[in-house]
Amino acid sequence: MGRVGVLLLNLGGPDQLEDVRPFLFNLFSDPEIIRLPFTWLQKPLAWLISTTRARKSQENYKMIGGGSPLRRITEEQAQALQASLRQRGQDAQVYIGMRYWHPFTEEAIARIKRDNIERLVILPLYPQFSISTSGSSFRLLDRLWQEDPSLHRIDHTVIPSWYARSGYRQAMAQLIAQELDQFPEPDSVHIFFSAHGVPLSYVEEAGDPYQQEIEECTALIMQTLNRPNAYTLAYQSRVGPVEWLKPYTEEAIPELAEQGVENLLVVPISFVSEHIETLQEIDIEYRELAEEAGIHHFQRVPALNTHPVFIDDLAEMVVSAVNAPSLKLSEVPQMRKQVKMYPQERWEWGMTTAAEVWNGRLAMIGFIALLIELISGHGPLHFVGLL
Numbered sequence: 001m002g003r004v005g006v007l008l009l010n011l012g013g014p015d016q017l018e019d020v021r022p023f024l025f026n027l028f029s030d031p032e033i034i035r036l037p038f039t040w041l042q043k044p045l046a047w048l049i050s051t052t053r054a055r056k057s058q059e060n061y062k063m064i065g066g067g068s069p070l071r072r073i074t075e076e077q078a079q080a081l082q083a084s085l086r087q088r089g090q091d092a093q094v095y096i097g098m099r100y101w102h103p104f105t106e107e108a109i110a111r112i113k114r115d116n117i118e119r120l121v122i123l124p125l126y127p128q129f130s131i132s133t134s135g136s137s138f139r140l141l142d143r144l145w146q147e148d149p150s151l152h153r154i155d156h157t158v159i160p161s162w163y164a165r166s167g168y169r170q171a172m173a174q175l176i177a178q179e180l181d182q183f184p185e186p187d188s189v190h191i192f193f194s195a196h197g198v199p200l201s202y203v204e205e206a207g208d209p210y211q212q213e214i215e216e217c218t219a220l221i222m223q224t225l226n227r228p229n230a231y232t233l234a235y236q237s238r239v240g241p242v243e244w245l246k247p248y249t250e251e252a253i254p255e256l257a258e259q260g261v262e263n264l265l266v267v268p269i270s271f272v273s274e275h276i277e278t279l280q281e282i283d284i285e286y287r288e289l290a291e292e293a294g295i296h297h298f299q300r301v302p303a304l305n306t307h308p309v310f311i312d313d314l315a316e317m318v319v320s321a322v323n324a325p326s327l328k329l330s331e332v333p334q335m336r337k338q339v340k341m342y343p344q345e346r347w348e349w350g351m352t353t354a355a356e357v358w359n360g361r362l363a364m365i366g367f368i369a370l371l372i373e374l375i376s377g378h379g380p381l382h383f384v385g386l387l
């Protein structure tokens with residue numbers, strides 16, 4: 001068998017405060033995150049949003065030590081996976097390809113080529129598939145494959161999602177059980193699954209399987225946990241003016257408090273590493289919200305990071321994929337159809353949602369441009385160096 005590689009896909013995060021603005025620029029430049037009807041608008045809008053959001057976002061990163069721990073944790077996961085693969089007799093080189101920050105996916109592919117990898121397993125570190133996460137990375141890889149014929153000699157296989165695997169479920173259940181048992185009355189604790197949200201239109205109009213996979217994943221983990229606790233699923237980290245998947249975490253927590261819940265255990269469900277949304281949003285913002293609402297005991301389940309049961313499950317997944325390659329990038333169902341992310345942005349005349357969304361956006365752009373002009377004495381075109 002030729003040289004084997006594993007490409008772990010992840011989102012990436014700013015290593016230090018100076019990285020926040022360019023990281024946000026990369027994120028908002030991605031049409032899988034914000035899709036615009038005119039491609040020429042993408043970069044100016046990404047510049048505008050990243051510039052206006054950077055300060056608030058930096059404040060949040062300051063609260064967790066001045067940067068994202070994502071790169072360090074993903075590197076630890078890669079090393080642990082490589083070691084677990086060796087133990088199974090599978091010699092493989094593990095690479096990390098981040099979507100919006102270093103080490104970028106393009107760098108990983110350059111290294112894979114340089115190392116003459118002949119068989120590649122493409123494994124997103126997102127348990128559930130979303131157009132906005134794994135989908136975006138697959139789309140980038142697909143483009144790299146189309147642009148570079150020398151990549152065609154690499155026999156690759158893709159694992160689109162893996163939330164239903166028993167090792168993953170068992171590792172999650174173990175972490176939840178450990179935290180539950182710290183409470184004086186474990187069975188009375190309300191388990192609160194908090195998933196990263198996506199705009200509702202991704203699911204309802206673009207056919208993103210994310211919500212369904214999250215719901216199935218939560219039910220499977222509860223089955224594996226096999227405890228009598230009540231549970232709720234809600235969605236966090238909403239960005240922008242459009243409607244996202246509901247219920248929103250920040251609304252569901254006070255509602256549970258009103259219903260008399262006093263002990264809450266939050267389980268981050270859509271991501272396997274600690275990151276800003278666990279360390280800042282849940283541990284700081286939602287804790288404060290919960291305590292103000294009357295929840296006396298608020299705890300969070302740690303992210304899987306390098307949990308051995310989880311890492312061994314990843315290794316087994318890789319070994320199976322090497323031995324029985326199945327799905328090519330171009331065969332991933334969501335890659336085959338040209339998914340339109342924001343169908344409400346397809347222009348229709350009249351008092352339509354499209355008109356509302358675009359009026360709102362253009363008003364925001366105009367308003368922000370005016371603010372920048374007022375504060376700086378220069379218009380936005382000076383800032384981008386066009387004037």
Ligand SMILES: C=CC1=C(C)c2cc3[nH]c(cc4nc(cc5[nH]c(cc1n2)c(C)c5CCC(=O)O)C(CCC(=O)O)=C4C)c(C)c3C=C
Binds near residue numbers: 196
């Ligand atoms: C499964 C996980 C994630 C989904 C789904 C997702 C969708 C999504 N995210 C944004 C906007 C932002 N995401 C940001 C950071 C961020 N998001 C995820 C995960 C998912 N995103 C991670 C792991 C991170 C990085 C965290 C870190 O530690 O650095 C940010 C930047 C942070 C901030 O300013 O709040 C934004 C913005 C959208 C719009 C979206 C779906 C369309």
Ligand SMILES: [Fe+2]
Binds near residue numbers: 196237
């Ligand atoms: Fe995000």
